Amino acid sequence: MLVICRARKYHFNSHQACEKETGGKMKKFMETCYKCKSAVKPSQCIKEGITLNCLKCSRCGEEYLTSSELIKFDIKTGRRKLIRKFGILGDSTFMRLPIEVVKQYKIKPGDYGLFEKRPEGILIKPVHARDIKG
Numbered sequence: 001m002l003v004i005c006r007a008r009k010y011h012f013n014s015h016q017a018c019e020k021e022t023g024g025k026m027k028k029f030m031e032t033c034y035k036c037k038s039a040v041k042p043s044q045c046i047k048e049g050i051t052l053n054c055l056k057c058s059r060c061g062e063e064y065l066t067s068s069e070l071i072k073f074d075i076k077t078g079r080r081k082l083i084r085k086f087g088i089l090g091d092s093t094f095m096r097l098p099i100e101v102v103k104q105y106k107i108k109p110g111d112y113g114l115f116e117k118r119p120e121g122i123l124i125k126p127v128h129a130r131d132i133k134g
């Protein structure tokens with residue numbers, strides 16, 4: 001799914017409010033400005049010192065960002081809190097869990113995480129050791 005946001009009007013961390021799905025899968029980018037219907041062109045914009053690829057309207061100057069550029073912005077500015085880097089430990093790939101997730105799901109040492117493959121990513125279902133005892 002491609003999400004396009006107006007770069008100026010919306011807060012980056014609330015971009016779900018302006019989600020807009022494009023019609024078909026093949027239509028990768030929007031072609032015209034939502035505001036003035038003029039053609040948009042691939043361009044670059046700098047937000048808070050971070051260079052982002054955007055689509056810019058040639059007439060009114062409105063800038064549009066894709067979801068991947070928004071994620072890049074969130075990561076680089078530290079706005080995305082529920083995000084962790086993959087690391088390597090010996091032969092294993094690991095990721096630390098955010099503390100709020102551990103607390104909310106009451107995850108304790110010895111509990112299990114059930115991985116489910118989903119089209120949009122990986123879902124981890126916590127299974128508490130105390131619930132499967134005996």
Ligand SMILES: [Zn+2]
Pocket residue numbers: 033034035036037038057058059060061062
């Ligand atoms: Zn425009």
